[in-house]
Amino acid sequence: MATQSRWSIFRIFWNSFLLQAKDQVLQESFITTLLIQPAIFTLLSVGTYLFGRKPEFGLYAIAGTGLIGLWNNNVFTAGQIINRERRMGTLTLILATPTPLPFILLGKSFAIALISLITIGVTFVTGMIAFQLPLGIKDPLTFLIGLLLMVIALTCLGLVLGCLFVLSRNAGEFDTLANYPVYILSGLTFPLTLLPLWTRPLSAILPTTWGNIVLSQAAAQLGQSMLPSYLWLISLSLVYLGVAGLLYKRVEFLALRAGTLEQW
Amino acid sequence: MRANLRLFWSGVRASWADYMVELTPTLYLGVHIPRTIFQALFFVLIAKAAGGDQLARFALIGNAVQMAVFFGLLSMEIIIESEKWSGTFEYLIASPAHWLPLMLGKSMFSFSDAFLSTIVVFAVLIPVLNLQISLVNLLASAPVILITVISAGAMGWLIGAICLPIRWGFRICNLLAYAMMILCGVNFPFTALPPIVQEIGRLLPVTHGLLAVRAIIDGATYWSVLPLVGSEILIAVTYSGLAWIAFGYRLKVARQSGAFELV
Numbered sequence: 055m056a057t058q059s060r061w062s063i064f065r066i067f068w069n070s071f072l073l074q075a076k077d078q079v080l081q082e083s084f085i086t087t088l089l090i091q092p093a094i095f096t097l098l099s100v101g102t103y104l105f106g107r108k109p110e111f112g113l114y115a116i117a118g119t120g121l122i123g124l125w126n127n128n129v130f131t132a133g134q135i136i137n138r139e140r141r142m143g144t145l146t147l148i149l150a151t152p153t154p155l156p157f158i159l160l161g162k163s164f165a166i167a168l169i170s171l172i173t174i175g176v177t178f179v180t181g182m183i184a185f186q187l188p189l190g191i192k193d194p195l196t197f198l199i200g201l202l203l204m205v206i207a208l209t210c211l212g213l214v215l216g217c218l219f220v221l222s223r224n225a226g227e228f229d230t231l232a233n234y235p236v237y238i239l240s241g242l243t244f245p246l247t248l249l250p251l252w253t254r255p256l257s258a259i260l261p262t263t264w265g266n267i268v269l270s271q272a273a274a275q276l277g278q279s280m281l282p283s284y285l286w287l288i289s290l291s292l293v294y295l296g297v298a299g300l301l302y303k304r305v306e307f308l309a310l311r312a313g314t315l316e317q318w
Numbered sequence: 319m320r321a322n323l324r325l326f327w328s329g330v331r332a333s334w335a336d337y338m339v340e341l342t343p344t345l346y347l348g349v350h351i352p353r354t355i356f357q358a359l360f361f362v363l364i365a366k367a368a369g370g371d372q373l374a375r376f377a378l379i380g381n382a383v384q385m386a387v388f389f390g391l392l393s394m395e396i397i398i399e400s401e402k403w404s405g406t407f408e409y410l411i412a413s414p415a416h417w418l419p420l421m422l423g424k425s426m427f428s429f430s431d432a433f434l435s436t437i438v439v440f441a442v443l444i445p446v447l448n449l450q451i452s453l454v455n456l457l458a459s460a461p462v463i464l465i466t467v468i469s470a471g472a473m474g475w476l477i478g479a480i481c482l483p484i485r486w487g488f489r490i491c492n493l494l495a496y497a498m499m500i501l502c503g504v505n506f507p508f509t510a511l512p513p514i515v516q517e518i519g520r521l522l523p524v525t526h527g528l529l530a531v532r533a534i535i536d537g538a539t540y541w542s543v544l545p546l547v548g549s550e551i552l553i554a555v556t557y558s559g560l561a562w563i564a565f566g567y568r569l570k571v572a573r574q575s576g577a578f579e580l581v
Contacts, residue, residue, distance in 0.1 A: 243364050
């Protein structure tokens with residue numbers, strides 16, 4: 055019975071993953087947000103560093119812009135998943151099925167996070183072609199582990215946001231507002247030392263901060279231990295999962311009590 | 319003339335009503351304004367990391383103007399596209415009234431919003447980043463900023479007209495606005511770009527206007543920046559002319575075929 059239940063959960067996860075992946079690659083935003091925008095951001099940030107005669111920041115800026123794309127797609131699409139289900143009239147049906155919404159969201163968020171990895175490749179290729187920067191990743195294994203942990207953390211964060219967005223129609227506005235503060239607080243494309251000290255705790259709770267540290271250091275092989283950053287990413291993923299679980303219970307309770315989702 | 323003014327005024331009122339629905343005061347103050355500030359701050363911080371306070375100052379002026387350009391560029395395109403999405407474009411085409419005063423009226427609040435964004439960015443980021451910019455010179459540059467934004471609006475209108483039969487106009491404008499940050503010298507001087515790319519930059523709105531704005535803020539007289547302002551006006555007129563032709567052609571084809579969409 056337990057095996058059958060686990061298999062069902064996996065099947066739900068897999069089908070949600072496949073559905074979202076197909077949906078994602080067919081959207082016009084796939085080309086713009088995953089391919090063109092990261093390239094423009096790379097040209098802009100690396101171009102600024104080269105003009106400022108700091109080419110050594112090039113690799114850092116490229117890793118940062120890759121993560122901008124990763125975050126942008128994840129948060130943006132996490133909001134859109136719920137909004138689209140709401141507009142198609144399927145959100146209430148999904149919430150009413152015996153399958154818990156988090157499993158469906160998990161599959162969808164994972165698909166988005168995995169597809170978003172394309173942006174990392176786009177930024178590195180742009181850097182190589184446009185600026186002829188030597189962009190060989192010095193420590194590929196560390197880089198890949200960091201990327202994997204980053205994807206897991208963003209998937210879990212997408213789950214939190216997905217649960218939150220069930221109770222709001224303003225998910226789009228949240229995307230609009232959250233992007234740039236997150237880029238700034240995570241130090242994506244510029245050193246965190248430029249920010250005042252009081253912002254550090256805020257930076258610490260964002261997966262992009264640690265992802266940025268891991269990817270930049272692994273790419274340049276600075277020889278520092280990655281363990282603290284790995285542990286931060288794993289811990290944050292667990293915290294997000296816990297928060298998503300609590301949120302979902304609350305959302306489900308409110309929806310069942312109201313008997314509708316229309317009031318949100 | 320009076321009929322055109324009335325059309326213009328009804329466009330202004332529609333624009334205001336649209337803004338009030340789309341952007342409630344809560345959303346405006348809680349999302350729109352913070353987003354504007356954070357976007358500019360992000361690019362200025364990159365410049366600060368790359369070139370210290372000098373490049374940060376350069377990027378602040380560029381990004382403050384770019385925020386207005388961003389909205390100016392998108393507003394004219396959105397006016398065309400929103401009519402299409404709302405299903406009201408057919409009525410606009412069929413109506414005997416001229417579309418230009420109405421469209422200009424409808425763009426008025428977007429342009430006001432664009433200009434306000436520039437003011438907010440300067441007002442917040444100059445003290446936050448402790449950059450030296452003369453308030454008097456900044457005020458003196460306001461008319462040139464306005465010309466630059468109008469010039470960008472002309473380009474938005476052209477893109478809107480070209481993209482009328484497809485559904486990509488907004489995305490193209492959005493990406494172009496980011497690309498213009500490189501091509502028009504927003505974060506770093508466009509003269510640092512390869513020569514061929516510089517030539518593309520010179521053909522775009524904003525490049526000359528931004529150079530004039532920077533010069534005025536640094537203390538130059540209007541007389542000395544006249545060639546730059548003249549070039550910006552010439553570009554605005556050229557893009558408006560092309561947009562007029564393209565939009566007129568689209569409307570003609572739409573009236574003949576009874577449809578304006580290809581997809």
